[in-house]
Amino acid sequence: MTNRVRVLQEKFRQSLGLPFENLLPSWEIQKVIDELKVKYRRRLFDPIVTLWTFLSQVLDVDKSCHNAVSRVIAYLANQRVEIPSSDTSAYCQARSRLPENLLEKLFGSTAQSLEEKVTTQYLWCARHVKVIDGASVSMPDTIENQKSYPQPSSQKLGCGFPIAKIGVRFSLATGAAIALVIDVLNTHALKLARKLYQFLKPNDILLGDRAFCAYADLVTLMNLKCDAVFRKHQSRQMSMRRGKLFGDCDKLVIWHKPKNAPMD
Structure with a gap:
């Protein structure tokens, strides 16, 4: 043996x-x-x-x-x-x-080991860029999984598999996943993202799609001494005629604080 x-x-x-x-x-x-x-x-x-x-x-x-x-x-x-x-x-x-x-332990130690090997030439302006994204995963159809992560309501009972929503933050330099959270399928991407903010370090840059572009989250990231690059959410109305130009591709605009705070 x-x-x-x-x-x-x-x-x-x-x-x-x-x-x-x-x-x-x-x-x-x-x-x-x-x-x-x-x-x-x-x-x-x-x-x-x-x-x-x-x-x-x-x-x-x-x-x-x-x-x-x-x-x-x-x-x-x-x-x-x-x-x-x-x-x-x-x-x-x-x-x-x-x-x-x-x-879980090996997941964290491997990601940390890779991050320690990153030199300045692989960073953006000497700063770490962390990418955030969400996805869904299916799992074996067991009683325990169905109870914790129920199948979509659109599927007939007994004909579907348990599905969970995951949020992942990974390093743009190494490609390694650094942190992961899991929740039920109907969980909004922002709720998962807010659980991942605790793993950010000062001076990090968070990169994500339009699902993460919200006023409260940008303020939260600023308080963590981090910056963010998100696509503008399609529901946010904004005129490109307003704002101060800084060259051909940059413009400074003002977002006003919404009246209602997020639930979580």
Whole structure:
């Protein structure tokens, strides 16, 4: 068992297009496992091999579990070690055993490690640009998921999957996701964005689409000593004839504080 695990870890380190050794080394994973006191049995699909297999599965064109297990078998071929079964059940069970807090911890540490490697030449005017966006994701149709993230009301009961709305903030320089929040499907993008503001640092620039362009949010970002670049929301009426010109492509305009404050 030890030889097979060692072979697999070495093969994953050397895989082209999968920079696990630099971005998610085995010692980093083991460090988090020890911090969280994750207990696991010594088997082929230990947390490190399972996590690397899962990531390679997600990045591959063929995202099937069968293809992921076939890659493991190919890595072990001609290594004078026992070849595992092509049955995917062991891998799928090992993947389901990965603790959520382990993934969250590695998610944050990897993003932070990448940010620390960014030099001034990859910044905009020596400032970090953070992009914010939202999307929806479906998940397995279980009772727990349906209760926490109900399917759309437009779908017939029992015919749809639980769907959640996620908000993500990622670095424009590295492309890595830095923070993520999740809520029910009908959650407005601004509500998700306001949960992500806590992860901003002074002097950051937040880049987003028109969904995030609101007076209260721009004021909030200014109070955090951050700037924002958003497209103008389609409901905001503004005359381009008003305002002070600053060159061919810049104009200073005044937004008046709305009478009603946002609910959250």
